Amino acid sequence: MVLHQMPRWSARLFRAPPGWRRTCVLGPSMGSRWLPDRWGMYSPLVCRGYSSASGSPEVMLTCKRYPVQRLPFSTVSEKDLAAFESIIPGRVITDPDQVEACNVDWLRSVRGCSKVLLRPQTSEEVSHILRHCHERNLAVNPQGGNTGLVGGSVPVFDEIILSTALMNKVISFHNVSGILVCQAGCVLEELSRYVQEQDFIMPLDLGAKGSCHIGGNVSTNAGGLRFLRYGSLRGTVLGLEVVLANGTILNCLTSLRKDNTGYDLKQLFIGSEGTLGIITTVSILCPPRPQAVNVAFLGCPGFAEVLQTFTTCKGMLGEVLSAFEFMDAECMRLVRQHLHLAIPVQESPFYALVETSGSSVGHDAEKLGSFLEQVLDSGLVTDGTVATDQRKVQTLWALRERITEALSHDGYVFKYDISLPVERLYDLVIDLRTRLGPLAKHVVGYGHLGDGNLHLNVTAEAFSEGLLSSLEPYVYTWTAEQQGSVSAEHGLGFKKRHVLGYSKPPVAVQLMQQLKLLLDPKGILNPYKTLPAQD
Numbered sequence: 001m002v003l004h005q006m007p008r009w010s011a012r013l014f015r016a017p018p019g020w021r022r023t024c025v026l027g028p029s030m031g032s033r034w035l036p037d038r039w040g041m042y043s044p045l046v047c048r049g050y051s052s053a054s055g056s057p058e059v060m061l062t063c064k065r066y067p068v069q070r071l072p073f074s075t076v077s078e079k080d081l082a083a084f085e086s087i088i089p090g091r092v093i094t095d096p097d098q099v100e101a102c103n104v105d106w107l108r109s110v111r112g113c114s115k116v117l118l119r120p121q122t123s124e125e126v127s128h129i130l131r132h133c134h135e136r137n138l139a140v141n142p143q144g145g146n147t148g149l150v151g152g153s154v155p156v157f158d159e160i161i162l163s164t165a166l167m168n169k170v171i172s173f174h175n176v177s178g179i180l181v182c183q184a185g186c187v188l189e190e191l192s193r194y195v196q197e198q199d200f201i202m203p204l205d206l207g208a209k210g211s212c213h214i215g216g217n218v219s220t221n222a223g224g225l226r227f228l229r230y231g232s233l234r235g236t237v238l239g240l241e242v243v244l245a246n247g248t249i250l251n252c253l254t255s256l257r258k259d260n261t262g263y264d265l266k267q268l269f270i271g272s273e274g275t276l277g278i279i280t281t282v283s284i285l286c287p288p289r290p291q292a293v294n295v296a297f298l299g300c301p302g303f304a305e306v307l308q309t310f311t312t313c314k315g316m317l318g319e320v321l322s323a324f325e326f327m328d329a330e331c332m333r334l335v336r337q338h339l340h341l342a343i344p345v346q347e348s349p350f351y352a353l354v355e356t357s358g359s360s361v362g363h364d365a366e367k368l369g370s371f372l373e374q375v376l377d378s379g380l381v382t383d384g385t386v387a388t389d390q391r392k393v394q395t396l397w398a399l400r401e402r403i404t405e406a407l408s409h410d411g412y413v414f415k416y417d418i419s420l421p422v423e424r425l426y427d428l429v430i431d432l433r434t435r436l437g438p439l440a441k442h443v444v445g446y447g448h449l450g451d452g453n454l455h456l457n458v459t460a461e462a463f464s465e466g467l468l469s470s471l472e473p474y475v476y477t478w479t480a481e482q483q484g485s486v487s488a489e490h491g492l493g494f495k496k497r498h499v500l501g502y503s504k505p506p507v508a509v510q511l512m513q514q515l516k517l518l519l520d521p522k523g524i525l526n527p528y529k530t531l532p533a534q535d
């Protein structure tokens with residue numbers, strides 16, 4: 001194993017005085033089907049939202065595949081279209097090809113039949129639209145980058161799609177506090193680039209960063225790759241502006257670190273998946289950009305060794321440890337097979353990706369070096385490589401970040417995103433391989449080990465009821481028995497709304513339903529999502 005010199009990130013001086021404010025428009029959204037490739041370029045590999053146009057098979061309508069009844073909402077009339085046109089002239093889209101792209105999710109697993117896509121630019125426009133929809137009892141599906149993995153981002157029937165793609169302005173950035181205020185439709189990667197220019201980073205990062213919007217991230221309470229270091233958006237989001245179902249604008253857009261005045265209402269909207277309000281503006285705390293970032297990609301002989309490597313890592317790397325991800329051999333084979341990425345270490349049953357981020361190049365290199373020596377000598381790790389420059393850091397991260405994409409090339413994917421006690425994190429993968437046998441093409445496990453979060457994925461040539469019934473409710477029951485969570489970070493959306501009860505008691509579910517009724521009495525915001533259907 002070669003331990004290279006650590007990369008040196010250029011330390012920059014602040015360019016603007018404290019309190020500097022400006023408004024800027026970030027580059028146009030890449031659209032919902034573009035994700036960055038390993039070199040940060042945009043690759044059409046995942047341009048799969050279109051059905052017949054792209055030559056890939058048509059996605060079955062959600063209302064045909066799943067037993068779901070349309071609720072008694074109104075249907076969009078010519079008069080409604082005229083009203084929308086007067087609110088957002090030229091941004092009412094009814095062209096079937098353009099609307100169709102927003103009817104299908106990134107996984108191509110669910111499909112609505114909306115006929116209208118609205119593209120507001122301001123909170124006031126969102127407010128006018130919702131006021132009209134509320135009066136007319138029209139259902140609305142908020143949509144960000146459409147990278148959600150649980151079917152929450154696309155309509156189930158003919159809900160109006162309200163896209164935040166044109167709400168992509170940075171409102172202010174304070175380069176002493178690191179507080180960024182921006183519109184909800186800013187693409188995460190664009191924001192990352194923007195704050196990096198001022199020597200800060202976004203507190204979250206995820207494989208879909210080239211397409212997902214900050215509003216979508218907040219609405220799903222996305223976890224991602226920096227969670228271990230910077231924690232949940234519940235801590236880093238300082239304020240929100242939200243438009244409620246009846247069009248009222250709720251301004252909780254504080255930029256204060258501390259504010260204990262009354263209930264913290266913004267928390268209601270973080271992770272509520274567009275069912276309680278439409279997030280229009282976000283205030284978020286960005287950490288300073290680390291001066292030294294190192295990534296080690298390691299091969300481990302078993303899952304027990306992965307766990308021990310993690311324990312050693314926490315003990316020896318302490319405050320500089322910023323990510324600990326794990327992948328099984330099957331995942332990496334699919335990454336190699338479908339994306340043609342090279343795995344830089346000997347084939348191993350498991351792999352771990354360890355990232356350190358700190359303020360001193362020499363100090364971090366020394367710590368990482370001792371850690372690597374220790375895990376190699378003790379046999380916890382059998383092979384590994386360390387990134388020396390930013391380009392190689394990105395290449396190693398791509399192996400982890402692009403697993404979702406590799407899986408999507410393998411066929412229909414049954415996805416589970418669960419929280420478990422870390423020592424039991426891999427048991428379910430082993431169990432399912434035996435249980436499913438040849439029914440499944442692949443059963444793979446990977447995830448944010450440092451956060452106790454397993455991504456369990458089962459691929460098959462096509463969607464199959466038989467396979468689904470072997471998986472569910474088995475996976476959920478198994479998870480509940482370990483006191484785990486049936487959705488660690490992806491939310492419940494459409495596909496998982498009926499499993500809320502495995503992780504929350506009836507009283508909690510009932511209270512959620514009451515909150516929904518209070519904030520959205522007609523139920524027009526993202527119906528059929530997050531909460532189980534009520535009989």
Ligand SMILES: Cc1cc2nc3c(=O)[nH]c(=O)nc-3n(C[C@H](O)[C@H](O)[C@H](O)COP(=O)(O)OP(=O)(O)OC[C@H]3O[C@@H](n4cnc5c(N)ncnc54)[C@H](O)[C@@H]3O)c2cc1C
Pocket residue numbers: 106141142143144145146147148149152153154164184205206207208211212213214215216217218219220221222223224225273274275277278279280401404405489490493526529
């Ligand atoms: C390759 C890949 C990797 C991923 N990695 C991760 C990961 O590591 N961690 C993780 O947590 N997720 C991950 N995801 C899932 C997804 O990217 C996140 O859920 C992301 O936060 C969704 O953002 P979006 O803008 O695409 O939202 P969308 O998919 O458009 O919407 C998601 C939900 O939020 C609602 N919504 C969107 N915008 C708003 C708004 N402004 N106001 C109110 N509601 C809104 C929608 O109605 C929907 O219910 C990944 C997805 C892909 C494809």
